[in-house]
Amino acid sequence: MMDGDTTRATKVPQQHAEERRQLGVESSEQNQDLMVDVIEELTTSLEDLHVVEELLGVQSDELAAAREFVEAERKRTEKALHESNAMWQGLFESAPDAIVAVDGEGRITRVNTQLETMFGYSREELLGKPVEVLLPERFRGRHVDYRAGYYFHPHTRPMRTGLELYGRRKDGSEFPVDVALSSLKTGDDILVLSIIRDITERKRAEESLRQETVIVQLLKDVAVAANRASTIEDALRFALNRICAHTGWPIGHVYFPAGDSRDELAPSTIWHLENPEQFEAFRNATECARFAPGVGLPGRVFANGQPEWIVDVTTVGVKDFPRLTVAKENGIKAAFAFPVLVETEVVAVLEFFFQALVEPDESLLEVMSNIGTQLGRVVERQRAEESRRRAHEEVERRVQERTAQLSQANVYLMREVSERQQAEAKLAEMFNQVEQSCDDMRSILNQLNVGTAMTDPDGRIVFLSEAAQRFFGTSQEEVLGTPWEEVFALKQADEVQLKAMVARPLGLRTKVLAHLETAKGRRYWVDITVQDDPRDAQRKIFFLYDVSEVQDLRRLLEKKVRFHDIVGKSEPMERVYQQIRDVAQVDSTVLIEGETGTGKELVARAIHCSSRRKDMPFIPVNCAGLTESLLTSQLFGHKRGAFTGATQDHKGLFETANGGTIFLDEIGDIPVSVQTNLLRVLEAREVTRVGESRPKKIDVRVLAATNQDLTRKIAQGSFRPDLLYRIRVARIQLPPLRQRREDIPLLGEWFLGQCRAATGKPVQVVSHKAMQALLTYHWPGNVRELKNAIEFAVIRCSGSTIHIEDLPPEIVRSIDRQLPLDMTYQDEKERLLAALGAAKGNRSAAARLLGMSRATFYRRLASLRKESKIKTVGSA
Numbered sequence: 001m002m003d004g005d006t007t008r009a010t011k012v013p014q015q016h017a018e019e020r021r022q023l024g025v026e027s028s029e030q031n032q033d034l035m036v037d038v039i040e041e042l043t044t045s046l047e048d049l050h051v052v053e054e055l056l057g058v059q060s061d062e063l064a065a066a067r068e069f070v071e072a073e074r075k076r077t078e079k080a081l082h083e084s085n086a087m088w089q090g091l092f093e094s095a096p097d098a099i100v101a102v103d104g105e106g107r108i109t110r111v112n113t114q115l116e117t118m119f120g121y122s123r124e125e126l127l128g129k130p131v132e133v134l135l136p137e138r139f140r141g142r143h144v145d146y147r148a149g150y151y152f153h154p155h156t157r158p159m160r161t162g163l164e165l166y167g168r169r170k171d172g173s174e175f176p177v178d179v180a181l182s183s184l185k186t187g188d189d190i191l192v193l194s195i196i197r198d199i200t201e202r203k204r205a206e207e208s209l210r211q212e213t214v215i216v217q218l219l220k221d222v223a224v225a226a227n228r229a230s231t232i233e234d235a236l237r238f239a240l241n242r243i244c245a246h247t248g249w250p251i252g253h254v255y256f257p258a259g260d261s262r263d264e265l266a267p268s269t270i271w272h273l274e275n276p277e278q279f280e281a282f283r284n285a286t287e288c289a290r291f292a293p294g295v296g297l298p299g300r301v302f303a304n305g306q307p308e309w310i311v312d313v314t315t316v317g318v319k320d321f322p323r324l325t326v327a328k329e330n331g332i333k334a335a336f337a338f339p340v341l342v343e344t345e346v347v348a349v350l351e352f353f354f355q356a357l358v359e360p361d362e363s364l365l366e367v368m369s370n371i372g373t374q375l376g377r378v379v380e381r382q383r384a385e386e387s388r389r390r391a392h393e394e395v396e397r398r399v400q401e402r403t404a405q406l407s408q409a410n411v412y413l414m415r416e417v418s419e420r421q422q423a424e425a426k427l428a429e430m431f432n433q434v435e436q437s438c439d440d441m442r443s444i445l446n447q448l449n450v451g452t453a454m455t456d457p458d459g460r461i462v463f464l465s466e467a468a469q470r471f472f473g474t475s476q477e478e479v480l481g482t483p484w485e486e487v488f489a490l491k492q493a494d495e496v497q498l499k500a501m502v503a504r505p506l507g508l509r510t511k512v513l514a515h516l517e518t519a520k521g522r523r524y525w526v527d528i529t530v531q532d533d534p535r536d537a538q539r540k541i542f543f544l545y546d547v548s549e550v551q552d553l554r555r556l557l558e559k560k561v562r563f564h565d566i567v568g569k570s571e572p573m574e575r576v577y578q579q580i581r582d583v584a585q586v587d588s589t590v591l592i593e594g595e596t597g598t599g600k601e602l603v604a605r606a607i608h609c610s611s612r613r614k615d616m617p618f619i620p621v622n623c624a625g626l627t628e629s630l631l632t633s634q635l636f637g638h639k640r641g642a643f644t645g646a647t648q649d650h651k652g653l654f655e656t657a658n659g660g661t662i663f664l665d666e667i668g669d670i671p672v673s674v675q676t677n678l679l680r681v682l683e684a685r686e687v688t689r690v691g692e693s694r695p696k697k698i699d700v701r702v703l704a705a706t707n708q709d710l711t712r713k714i715a716q717g718s719f720r721p722d723l724l725y726r727i728r729v730a731r732i733q734l735p736p737l738r739q740r741r742e743d744i745p746l747l748g749e750w751f752l753g754q755c756r757a758a759t760g761k762p763v764q765v766v767s768h769k770a771m772q773a774l775l776t777y778h779w780p781g782n783v784r785e786l787k788n789a790i791e792f793a794v795i796r797c798s799g800s801t802i803h804i805e806d807l808p809p810e811i812v813r814s815i816d817r818q819l820p821l822d823m824t825y826q827d828e829k830e831r832l833l834a835a836l837g838a839a840k841g842n843r844s845a846a847a848r849l850l851g852m853s854r855a856t857f858y859r860r861l862a863s864l865r866k867e868s869k870i871k872t873v874g875s876a
Contacts, residue, residue: 098196102131104189106147118198120170131194136168151190154183159197164582167196173571175200176578207581218246222371227513227550235378236340236348237269239371244352248609248618251279251332251353253286255298265291265298265349282330282353285323296322297337298349305346307338307368309360311754315791327353334358338368342376355620356601357787359567359750377550381527388450388543396534451526451544455484457536471526471544473518484542490514501530502540513547525551566602567750568743572735576603579732584610589682591667591727592705594734596852597784600705601665603732608661613701616660619653624666624856632674632690636681639691654687654698661701667727668708668719675720682726702727737779737786744774747783751790752802763794766802773804777811781852810845832861 092099098115100108108126116123119134126133131147132140159178167177180195221242240252254269267286291299297320301308310316313335318324321335332353340348350372451468455461460483464476472479472487479487485495494514501509509530516524526544533539566573583590584607592600601620608618626634629643637652653662664670670678681687682702686695704727713719737744748766756763766774770793779785793806804812836846847857 095195098198100126100131100134100194100196102147102192102194104151104191106130106132106144108133109191115196118169118196119167125170134167136166136174139166150181150183150192154190154192155181156183157181159195167198174575176203203578207577218242219367219371221246222374223550227547228511230382232340232348232375232379232382233268235375236350239375240269240350243350243371245615247352248605248614249336249352249354251282253298253351255291255302255349255351256347257302258290263292265293265302268348279330279332281326282323282332285326289323291322296320297335298351301337301339301349301351302346305339305341305344307336307365307372309365309757310335311359311758312357315758331355336360336368338365338372340372340375340379342379347376347379356605359754374550377547381545381547384450384545399535451542451546453484453487453542453544454533455540455542457538459483459485459540461487462539467546468542468544471516471518471524471546473520473522484540488514488516490516498528498530501528506532524548566599566606567747568740569746570735570740570742572740573743576732576734580606580610583607583730583732586730587611587701588729589702589704589727590730590732592703592732592734594705594707595736595780595782596707597782598734598736599783600707600734601663603734604661604663604665604703604705607703608663608701611661611701613660617657618661618663619657620663620665621653622665624669628671628674631670632677635674636677636687637689639689643690650689652687652689654681654700655696657700658698659700661703664702664704664727666706667704668706668710668713672718672720675723679720679723679726682723737782741775744786745771747786748774748790751787752794755791755794759794761794761797762800763797763802764800766793767804770802770804770807773807773811773815777814832857832864 092110093112095112095114098118099110099112100115101110103109108129108131111123111126115121115126119126121133132143135143157180159180163179165177165179166174168174176199178197178199182193184191184193222239236254240254243249244252252270253267255265256268258264258266267289270283270286289296291302293299293303297308297310310321311334313321313324313327313332316324321327333356334354335352336354336358337349337351339346340350450465451471452463452465453461453468454463460481461476461479464472464474464479464487469475472489474487485499488495488498490498491514494512498512498514501512512528514526514528516526524546525548527547529543529545531541531543533541566577580603590604590607592603594600604620605618608614621635623631633650633652635652635654637655638650640647640649664678677688681698684695685699686697688695710719710724714721714724748771752763752766755761774786774789781788789808789811790802792808793802796806797803804815832846836843843857843861844854847854
């Protein structure tokens with residue numbers, strides 16, 4: 001098998017031992033050809049000897065001896081040839097990789113057992129066939145041209161040359177391969193040997209490693225935030241930013257308990273990754289919202305301390321989701337929230353929203369739970385600092401009180417010399433009280449889980465709390481009078497940084513993260529802050545906070561790896577995943593084609609999140625839901641006064657998406673006039689607002705999607721061909737659910753788990769007959785219809801098992817008669833008429849069969865009626 005790359009260098013690097021053994025087939029065949037030539041020469045010699053005998057009419061001893069010698073040589077050579085052939089055949093068949101031999105006409109002349117196993121063909125089916133039968137159809141034309149060039153300049157090419165090559169099995173499935181080529185001259189012809197290796201598992205491992213990197217980076221960022229933030233507000237604000245940026249979630253909120261009573265939650269921080277104007281109503285509703293424990297999504301998470309995921313907020317009631325009405329208006333579908341915990345206490349709740357149905361991921365839930373626990377440690381540290389501050393204020397207050405008392409006593413001494421002895425006794429008592437205050441201060445500091453070290457003006461230790469003694473692995477008596485640098489025993493870099501903090505003015509000092517190790521090998525990570533002693537600024541107080549658990553958690557989080565967005569493990573979906581990985585590495589425009597309900601926007605988001613633009617905006621636009629003027633204004637923006645109602649300048653979605661990605665859904669419904677402007681944006685990479693004449697340069701990747709035949713729309717004059725060529729630089733065809741039925745059990749189990757959690761019903765499994773009905777149904781609405789069918793069945797089910805009678809009526813009916821909708825119709829008219837026929841003229845039911853809204857069904861039906869004047873019968 002050969003590929004279409006004719007510009008590769010022909011230099012042959014050193015092969016592996018296995019490849020050298022496989023390529024040894026070439027020398028074996030050359031030896032066989034040489035032996036055949038020897039046998040032919042010996043046979044000719046025997047015939048010449050017979051001719052000589054006939055001419056002479058005698059049989060001399062010399063001729064007889066010569067004849068016997070030639071005959072013996074011929075038999076020996078034939079035996080050697082037979083043994084060589086057996087050895088060659090054994091080597092050929094025992095090779096661990098597939099091997100195919102192709103003649104100068106491109107026909108297959110020999111294959112081994114491994115090739116039969118790999119491609120699913122028998123030897124008899126392949127011999128004499130063109131080698132292109134082993135290639136995907138899209139490569140066959142180019143391969144014929146490359147093969148001709150290869151025969152003109154034959155060369156040896158090893159594996160691992162970096163080419164993206166694919167094979168095609170007998171059942172039509174494709175798989176990635178690596179191919180080594182070598183040529184063998186046989187007479188006037190050239191025989192090409194291709195050694196083929198299936199590298200599917202290697203490709204999967206590479207993709208898994210790439211996906212793991214994304215989640216590890218998120219965990220690293222949050223760990224850094226938890227370590228460096230001085231307040232829980234700062235930590236949560238940064239964490240909210242990074243979670244939204246890494247996951248692409250467009251809306252995020254942080255809630256804190258309002259007041260000391262903790263009887264309600266109030267929003268503190270609101271984050272919108274995308275255009276804030278798009279969610280203005282929902283934002284306003286959230287800012288005014290208050291949630292009692294157990295009420296609404298934040299209230300339930302606050303009450304039970306567990307994360308909660310709502311796949312579709314439109315399926316829950318206002319009681320469970322008070323902001324339901326405004327959420328629908330803003331196109332919000334899924335929601336997710338998780339708590340920030342300090343032990344079992346919920347100190348905050350993080351909430352996220354999505355404009356698409358998003359399924360929960362157990363690994364993601366675990367990661368978010370760990371993040372919540374990690375952020376809780378910031379609260380612990382903040383509380384410890386507050387406790388230390390109060391203790392310090394209390395000590396200072398007591399010292400001031402005792403100092404005032406001493407001053408008063410001194411005045412008494414000056415005024416009343418006669419009462420000197422009494423005053424001296426009282427002064428001694430006061431000094432005792434001061435000493436007692438110092439003892440109180442030491443006791444308070446020892447009770448805190450914060451290491452405290454105090455120095456004199458010369459930097460020598462005068463006090464070491466119990467926590468500090470534990471950190472340094474020593475006692476206070478052993479280090480009194482010792483310079484603090486010797487007691488701390490820091491690494492050089494940490495000591496230099498801490499000395500710099502000591503030398504700075506108080507207002508410019510920051511925390512220093514240091515690593516301590518005791519003489520017994522106990523290790524600690526501590527945050528060290530330096531304060532001036534209120535009595536003497538030359539004296540210093542060092543506070544050491546134990547952050548070892550945070551550092552350990554950070555290392556553990558770095559090992560967490562798992563990432564998966566789209567449900568499906570079938571071969572068609574694996575091909576889609578590979579296409580997503582391929583197009584994500586470049587900035588080319590991509591056209592995503594597929595029926596309604598197949599998940600085109602999910603694919604677009606996956607491309608964006610896998611690309612270099614993943615940290616920039618992702619702007620989805622439904623082109624079918626806007627009028628021509630509104631769509632023009634939304635996409636390109638407008639200048640104040642450009643038209644009636646344009647009261648201020650408006651930035652278009654292309655400008656909003658600058659640096660990121662814009663997703664044009666239902667691009668086939670864009671009016672022709674708007675198509676012209678869109679073509680200008682794609683070609684010149686610049687946009688001009690309505691009412692302006694000066695274009696603005698933009699850097700936006702364009703992804704488009706459609707469920708229509710755009711070539712047919714071109715023929716009808718409703719779509720520009722040059723626009724099609726611009727948006728279809730790369731294309732991804734999403735398979736309908738009926739073409740990947742093996743994913744139905746997996747999807748059904750996934751949706752069943754969601755519905756079980758949402759309804760609280762103990763439905764555990766789908767019966768065998770019900771699953772068979774799901775597998776044989778034609779699914780015109782694809783994955784969206786399957787989810788609705790499972791939810792319908794869970795609602796109707798009265799036990800723990802979904803039976804066939806619990807399924808929607810259209811699925812039950814399809815068991816006895818197969819609807820004509822399982823065909824892939826070539827035009828929209830046939831598909832709509834087939835749905836109307838299956839629904840007996842009921843247009844609402846026909847829309848449900850096709851997995852689309854009634855408004856969309858009516859609009860497409862009206863469009864077709866104008867074109868072909870079709871007549872429909874039925875009612876809504």
